[in-house]
Amino acid sequence: MGILLWIVFGLIAGVLAKVIMPGRDPGGIIVTILLGIVGAVVGGFIGTALGFGTVTGFDIRSLAVAIGGALVLLIAYRLIARGALV
DSSP: OHHHHHHHHHHHHHHHHHHHSSSSSSSSSHHHHHHHHHHHHHHHHHHHTSSSSOOOOOOOOHHHHHHHHHHHEEEEEEEEHTTTTO
């Protein structure tokens, strides 16, 4: 159930990341949502490893971790897509 919750959090986090960091992304809203899903899952694994706890339901802490992971991946994606990290 944990992975499914992180995917749902990722959908929400992807949309919120797009709201927090508006602008023209190479790939549009679909890529941003997919980055949100991946960011939420990665953020969930990192958050669990750092001791923030496991996901047992919808709570603000888990959503914050998901949004943080989505923002990190969105920033990295923008830098890579624009050639700033090459």
